[in-house]
Every structure is written in C-alpha cells, then in structure tokens.
Amino acid sequence: MTQNQQQNLLLSASGLHKRFGGITAVNNAQIDLHRGSITGLIGPNGAGKTTLFNLLSNFITPDRGEVIFDGKAINQLQSHHIAQKGMVRTFQVARVLSRLSVLENMLLAPQKQTGENFFQVWLGRKQIRKEEVENKEKAMLILESVGLAAKARDYAGALSGGQRKLLEMARVLMADPKLILLDEPAAGVNPTLIGQICEHITNWNKQGISFLIIEHNMDVIMSLCDRVWVLAEGSNLANGTPEEIQNNPEVLEAYLGVD
Amino acid sequence: MVGYFVSVTIFTALYALFSLGLNLQWGLTGLINFGHVAFMTIGAYVTVLLNIQGVPVIVAVAIGTVVAATLGLIIGTSTLRLREDYLAIVTIGVAELLRLIANNEQWPSPDGPIEGSFGLKDYLIPLADWDPNLWQKLIAIALLTIIAVFAMWQLWRGLKSQWKENQQIQDKSYRPRKPISLIIWGAIGTTLIVAIYINGTLALYDYYYRAGLMVLVLLVLALVYWGLEILVRSPWGRIIKAIREDEEIPRVLGKNVFWYKLQAFMLGGAIAGIAGAFYAWYLTTVYPSNFESIVTFYAWTIIILGGAGSNAGTLVGALIFSAYNEITRNLFVGGASLDALRIMIMGLIVMILMIWRPQGILGKKEELTLGK
Ligand SMILES: Nc1ncnc2c1ncn2[C@@H]1O[C@H](COP(=O)(O)OP(=O)(O)OP(=O)(O)O)[C@@H](O)[C@H]1O
Ligand SMILES: [Mg+2]
Numbered sequence: 127m128t129q130n131q132q133q134n135l136l137l138s139a140s141g142l143h144k145r146f147g148g149i150t151a152v153n154n155a156q157i158d159l160h161r162g163s164i165t166g167l168i169g170p171n172g173a174g175k176t177t178l179f180n181l182l183s184n185f186i187t188p189d190r191g192e193v194i195f196d197g198k199a200i201n202q203l204q205s206h207h208i209a210q211k212g213m214v215r216t217f218q219v220a221r222v223l224s225r226l227s228v229l230e231n232m233l234l235a236p237q238k239q240t241g242e243n244f245f246q247v248w249l250g251r252k253q254i255r256k257e258e259v260e261n262k263e264k265a266m267l268i269l270e271s272v273g274l275a276a277k278a279r280d281y282a283g284a285l286s287g288g289q290r291k292l293l294e295m296a297r298v299l300m301a302d303p304k305l306i307l308l309d310e311p312a313a314g315v316n317p318t319l320i321g322q323i324c325e326h327i328t329n330w331n332k333q334g335i336s337f338l339i340i341e342h343n344m345d346v347i348m349s350l351c352d353r354v355w356v357l358a359e360g361s362n363l364a365n366g367t368p369e370e371i372q373n374n375p376e377v378l379e380a381y382l383g384v385d
Numbered sequence: 386m387v388g389y390f391v392s393v394t395i396f397t398a399l400y401a402l403f404s405l406g407l408n409l410q411w412g413l414t415g416l417i418n419f420g421h422v423a424f425m426t427i428g429a430y431v432t433v434l435l436n437i438q439g440v441p442v443i444v445a446v447a448i449g450t451v452v453a454a455t456l457g458l459i460i461g462t463s464t465l466r467l468r469e470d471y472l473a474i475v476t477i478g479v480a481e482l483l484r485l486i487a488n489n490e491q492w493p494s495p496d497g498p499i500e501g502s503f504g505l506k507d508y509l510i511p512l513a514d515w516d517p518n519l520w521q522k523l524i525a526i527a528l529l530t531i532i533a534v535f536a537m538w539q540l541w542r543g544l545k546s547q548w549k550e551n552q553q554i555q556d557k558s559y560r561p562r563k564p565i566s567l568i569i570w571g572a573i574g575t576t577l578i579v580a581i582y583i584n585g586t587l588a589l590y591d592y593y594y595r596a597g598l599m600v601l602v603l604l605v606l607a608l609v610y611w612g613l614e615i616l617v618r619s620p621w622g623r624i625i626k627a628i629r630e631d632e633e634i635p636r637v638l639g640k641n642v643f644w645y646k647l648q649a650f651m652l653g654g655a656i657a658g659i660a661g662a663f664y665a666w667y668l669t670t671v672y673p674s675n676f677e678s679i680v681t682f683y684a685w686t687i688i689i690l691g692g693a694g695s696n697a698g699t700l701v702g703a704l705i706f707s708a709y710n711e712i713t714r715n716l717f718v719g720g721a722s723l724d725a726l727r728i729m730i731m732g733l734i735v736m737i738l739m740i741w742r743p744q745g746i747l748g749k750k751e752e753l754t755l756g757k
Contacts, residue, residue: 183637209639216637223630224755225694226623233620234627235638241620242640244648254619283755284558301638 133197136161136305136336137213142181142191144174151177152188153360157338159305159353164327164337166347166368169357170380175340176218178357179307183208183215196304210237212304216311218340220290224283228274231282231293232265233258235300261300268296271326288315295323305336312343324350348372356380388593390584392667393711395595398602399663401703403680404687405609405696406656411685412694413617414649415629416465417473420480422680424453424654428661429671430487436508437493446662453658457651465646480678488673504672511666512597517589525589529600532607533582539610540574543697559751577704602663609656613696625649629694679728686735692748701746709734 137159144152152174159165169175180186182193184205193201200208223231239261240246241254269275272292277285285293291311298306311327312320320343327337327350341347347354347368354371356363358380364371371377403425410416431449436442460479464471491498495507517525544567551564585603588596616622624645627635632642665671683706691702713727744750 185633185636204641206636206639206641209637214637214639217633221631221634223627223634225630225752226626230623230626234623234635234640237639239620242624244616244621247616247619247621258620279553280557281559281751281755283752297638 134160135194136163137182137193137195137338139182139193140191142178142193143189144177144181144186145189150360152181154362155191155357155360156362157182157355159336159338162331162334162336163352164331164339164350166351166354167338167340167357168342168344168347168354168371169363173357174360175357176309177360179215179309179340183213183307185215209301209303212302213307214298214301214303214305215307216291216294216298216309218309218313220287220294222282222285222290222293224281226282227279228269228282228285228293229262229265229278232269232297232300233261235297236261236264237301265296265300268299272296273322288319291315292319292323295326299330299335303335305338306330308337308339308341310340310342312341312346320346387584387587387591388595390581391588391593391595391599393707394581394585395599395602395663395667396710397703397707398599398606399660399667400683400687400707401700402602402606402609402663403657403660404684404699404703405606405613406653406660407681407684408653408688408694408696408699409613409625409649409656410653412688412699413622413629414625414646415469415632416646416650416653417469418476418650418653418681419473420476420478420678420681421653421657421684422676422678423476423480423483424456424657425661425664425680426480426483426487426676427453427456428658429665429676430505430661431658432662433505433508433665433671434492437495437505442509442511446659449662450655450658453661454651454655457654458647461647461650465643465650477678477681480676480681484673484676487676501673504670505665506670508665510598510669511601513594515592515594515597517592522589522592525597525600526586528604529582529585529589532600532603533578535607535611536578537575539614539697540571540578544571559749598663598666605659605663609659610696610700617696621645626694686731689735689745690738692745695745695747698745698747705746 135158137157140156142152142155144150155174155178157167157178167175167178177186181188181191184201184203188201191201192199195208195211195213198211200211203211223234226234236257239254240250240257246254266275266278269278272295274289274292274296277289282290282293291314295308295311311323315323324346327339331337339347339350351368353365354368355365356371356377363380364374364377366374403421406424407418407421410418410421428449431452432442432445435445435448440448456479460472460475464475488501490501492501492505494505547562547567548564551562585596585599588599624635624640627640628642628645635645636642664675668675687702687706688699689702690705691698691700709731713730738745744753
C-alpha cells in the first residue's frame with residue numbers, strides 16, 4: 127500500500143481475534159475504510175459483525191489485533207476516548223435514556239461541553255448557557271430531519287422501536303463524529319422510513335462523515351455503500367464493490383443462499 | 386415547646402441533608418449504596434475527635450467532610466468498575482466495619498483515653514454557649530429570613546414549572562400533575578416554611594441554646610439543596626442521569642462514566658459527612674450505636690417516600706419521616722420492643738406507599754410505565 131493510500135484510510139483494523147470460551151466469534155478479521163466513504167459489513171447471523179464493532183470501539187477487548195483510527199493506534203484506548211476521537215457507534219437493539227426527554231438524549235451527545243466539568247458548572251455558567259442554546263438549536267434541526275421534533279419534550283422511553291432507532295442515529299450525529307458505526311439501522315423500520323434513513327445517511331456523508339454499516343437489508347447496502355466487507359464465521363470472506371460482492375460465488379453461497 | 390420544635394427542625398434538616406447525599410448517589414446516578422451511614426460516621430467522628438484535640442470546629446468539619454469524600458474515593462475506585470451489586474455489598478461492609486472500629490477503639494478524651502462504647506462527649510457544639518446581644522439576634526433572624534425566602538422561592542419555582550408543563554400537554558405521552566394538587570402542595574409547603582420560620586424566630590429572639598445550630602443546619606441545607614439543583618440541571622447532571630438510565634450510552638458518546646460515578650459518589654459522601662457533624666452536635670454525645678445500619682435505611686425510606694431522583698422529594702420525605710418519628714415517639718412510650726414496632730410500622734407504610742404510589746410522593750408516575 128502506498129503512503130498516500132494509507133493516509134486516505136480512516137479506519138484500518140487487522141488481525142482482530144476474539145474468543146468467547148469455545149466460540150471464536152471473530153477470527154483474524156481485517157477491515158479497511160476510506161475517509162468519506164460509506165462501507166458495508168454483511169454476513170450471516172452470528173458471523174461476528176456486532177462483535178467486530180465491539181472490538182473496534184473497545185467495548186470488548188480483543189484477544190489480539192490492531193486498530194488504527196485516523197492515523198493512530200487506538201487499541202489501548204478506553205471506549206470513551208475512542209468516541210472522543212471521533213468514532214461513535216450505535217447498538218443493534220436501540221438504546222435510549224428512557225426517563226430523560228428526547229431533547230435531553232440529544233443534548234448528552236455533544237463533545238467537550240463546558241458544563242460537563244464539575245467546577246465549570248459553577249464558574250462558567252454564562253458559557254454553559256450559550257452552549258446549551260446552540261446545542262438545542264442544532265438538536266432541533268436534526269430531530270426535525272428525522273421527524274422527531276414533535277416528540278422533543280416527551281420521554282425517550284415512550285418512543286416506538288423504530289423511533290428509538292432514529293433517535294439513536296440522531297444522537298450520534300450530535301457528537302460531531304468522523305466515523306459512525308451503525309448496527310442494523312434499517313432493522314424494524316418501515317420501508318418508507320428506510321428510504322428516508324438512506325437519504326439522511328447520504329446527506330450526512332456529503333457533510334464529511336464516514337459510515338460503517340452492518341445491515342441485512344441488501345437494498346440498503348447496495349444503494350448506499352462504496353465498498354462491502356463480508357464476514358462469515360468470524361473471518362473475512364470477501365470485500366469489494368457492491369457489484370463484485372453480488373456476483374461473488376462464495377458470498378452467494380455463504381450468505382445470499384443461492385447456489 | 387419552641388425548644389422542642391427547634392430540636393425537631395435540626396433533626397429533620399440533618400436527615401434531609403444526609404438523604405440528599407444518597408439521592409445524588411442512587412436517585413440520580415443509580416449507585417446502590419447500602420452503607421451510607423459510613424460517611425456520616427466518618428464525618429461525625431473526625432469532626433468530634435479533632436475538636437476534642439483542640440482543632441477549631443470549622444476546620445474540624447472541613448477535614449471531616451474531606452475525609453468522608455476520601456472514603457468515597459477509596460470505595461469508589463475499588464468497586465465502581467465492577468458490577469453494580471459489588472458496590473452495595475462493599476458499602477454495607479465498610480459501614481459496619483467503621484462502626485465496629487468506633488466501638489472497639491480507645492479514643493482520647495479530656496480525662497484520658499476511653500472505650501469507644503462509652504461514647505465521645507465534651508466537644509464544642511457550635512453556638513450553644515452563645516449569648517447574643519440584640520443586634521446579633523437581629524442578624525441571625527435576618528439570616529433565617531433569607532433562608533425562608535429562598536425556600537419560598539424554590540417552592541414557587543417548582544410549582545410554576547409544573548404549572549407550565551400542564552399548559553403544554555400536547556405531544557406528550559403522559560399527563561402532568563393536576564392544578565388542584567399544585568395548589569394543595571403550595572399551601573402545605575407555605576404553611577411548613579412559615580411555621581418553621583416563626584418558631585425559629587422566637588427561638589432566636591429569646592435565645593434557646595440550639596437556635597444557632599438550627600440556623601446553621603438550615604443554612605447548609607439550603608446551600609446544598611441549591612447547589613444540587615444547579616448540578617442536576619447542568620450538563621454534568623445530565624451525564625449522571627444518563628449513567629443511571631443506561632451507562633453504555635454516555636460511554637459511546639465519549640463520557641468517562643467511571644469518573645462521573647466517582648464524582649457523584651464522593652460528593653454524596655461529603656454531603657453525608659457534613660450531616661454527620663450536625664448529627665454529632667445534635668446528639669451532644671456520640672455513641673457507636675448511633676451509627677447502625679438502620680440509619681442508612683432511614684435515608685432509603687426518605688428517598689423512596691419522596692420520590693427517587695427528586696431533591697424536593699427528598700426534603701418532603703425527610704419531613705414525613707421526622708413527623709412519624711416524633712409522633713410515634715410520643716405515642717409509644719415504652720421499651721425496646723415498642724421501638725421495633727415503630728420501625729415495623731414504618732416498613733409497612735413504605736410497603737403501602739409502594740402499592741398506592743410506587744413513584745413516591747413527588748415522583749413522576751409516567752416514568753414507571755416507560756419501556757427500558
Ligand atoms: N458477549 C458474548 N459472550 C459470548 N458469546 C458471544 C458474545 N457476543 C457474541 N457472542 C457469540 O459470538 C458470535 C457472533 O455474534 P455477533 O453478535 O457478533 O453476530 P452478528 O454477526 O452480529 O449476528 P446478527 O446478524 O445476528 O446480529 C455468536 O456465536 C454469539 O453467540
Ligand atoms: Mg449483530
């Protein structure tokens with residue numbers, strides 16, 4: 127790989143390995159992701175995709191392997207540090223802060239808020255108020271775009287399953303990340319909304335955010351992604367453009383179920 | 386009678402303070418602390434022991450508070466990374482351990498070392514020997530007035546925000562509190578504040594030896610309450626509430642969950658430490674038996690009664706607890722078995738409340754029906 131290509135990589139993980147007792151969930155897996163790209167990650171149920179996300183974001187410590195994000199090794203960092211560096215993730219089953227309002231869920235996300243520091247709560251009250259106003263405006267804009275603006279003052283725990291997915295995505299966006307890892311954003315979402323989500327993802331991508339998306343819905347993967355990685359039984363099976371993947375006989379056999 | 390109510394006010398306020406610390410830890414951050422009394426023990430013993438050694442009382446309290454926070458640091462760093470039930474077990478153990486140390490150690494006293502179980506006495510109680518002149522009395526009354534005005538303002542603010550919420554029920558999945566209940570709450574709150582204020586003024590004017598201590602504890606309570614309300618509404622407070630709801634979410638959003646838990650735990654401990662100093666001054670003699678685990682469970686009762694996570698609810702809970710305590714103390718005059726009965730009845734009341742109003746008195750019912 128040339129120097130130039132290397133600089134173009136936003137995320138590059140190699141040799142990732144994780145065993146749970148007798149199961150090797152992720153086996154020597156590798157994944158590369160270019161700046162500004164939308165990359166897909168597919169594979170059968172239990173292939174180790176979610177586990178790979180957990181390893182990348184250090185929610186689970188890998189047995190071995192290396193993860194380089196934005197030119198720096200991040201395997202030794204704690205998960206909140208990784209998020210601070212600009213790589214944030216969502217969960218396969220959407221998680222919301224039930225007893226906080228939808229708006230408060232959004233306001234939690236921005237990085238480096240003055241009021242997060244105990245002493246600044248007392249010393250920097252003016253600055254905090256200013257940031258809160260700005261963040262609220264931004265949050266309302268994003269909520270508007272995913273159709274949750276009317277729910278802003280309701281409890282997040284009162285949202286439906288699909289709305290929670292949307293809230294989770296919107297919230298991650300508030301953190302101003304460089305890379306968003308989405309775990310099945312379209313699961314349990316109605317077809318029209320899936321179309322809208324795809325549009326949003328394309329839009330956000332144009333604003334400079336890269337995506338790594340796990341998804342079982344092939345239409346979503348094929349329409350969004352520049353590149354697709356296939357995982358089966360914890361190992362890399364193939365990677366390439368959506369067309370290449372669609373026509374790859376091994377993938378067809380292992381995943382798409384065609385022979 | 387005035388003197389009696391002054392004592393009750395001090396008792397209520399110090400329990401409110403103590404419980405506010407636990408509310409920060411459990412009600413807001415979700416940390417299960419079954420040994421909250423440990424912080425109180427530390428606060429009381431450090432303050433009293435230092436004071437007996439001749440350290441000025443202000444310095445002694447400050448050190449007591451810092452030591453209580455340090456205890457929080459030690460317990461926190463060792464257990465907060467583990468699963469949450471570890472904290473519950475460790476705290477309960479530490480509380481018992483500290484009480485046993487207090488009981489079995491020999492402590493210094495003016496007449497040489499004494500057994501811990503004999504209790505510590507002859508320490509300075511702030512403002513007990515004060516003999517104020519008219520001006521000083523007026524200044525103290527003015528201070529009490531400021532506290533009362535502050536309390537009224539907080540009450541008003543709370544009711545107003547509830548009222549506003551009532552006006553905008555559109556797009557909400559729940560029904561806020563009804564206007565009539567707001568009026569009732571306003572009336573009860575105002576009556577209580579006025580009653581405490583008038584009683585306090587009388588006690589200050591015709592100086593009762595505990596009146597100064599009462600002003601002090603009310604002042605500290607008001608300051609702590611105010612500080613906590615600011616914290617709860619700040620981004621800092623948002624993070625600890627997020628940790629209570631689901632700590633993985635703040636973690637993916639780049640917040641150092643462990644550090645925030647530790648801060649909340651230490652701060653709650655420090656507040657309980659101050660409450661411990663007031664407890665010692667209230668008791669005038671501290672025995673290790675004053676710091677049994679039941680004290681922790683009083684704080685839990687107070688929070689659950691009032692509504693977990695609500696500072697105002699904690700104050701309401703403390704008032705009810707203290708009222709119950711006084712009423713039954715005067716009704717059930719008798720031995721230890723009646724004492725046990727009082728505690729049993731309290732347990733029964735909490736159980737009935739759990740069925741009738743599981744969210745607590747000031748808690749929000751709609752929060753119970755939310756999916757996780
Ligand atoms: N915390 C865990 N402990 C033990 N085993 C686990 C754990 N997490 C995952 N596994 C196992 O690792 C394997 C891969 O799981 P993973 O959740 O990564 O699959 P996936 O590719 O995300 O599947 P799906 O498409 O169904 O979400 C499975 O066999 C699973 O049972
Ligand atoms: Mg998965």
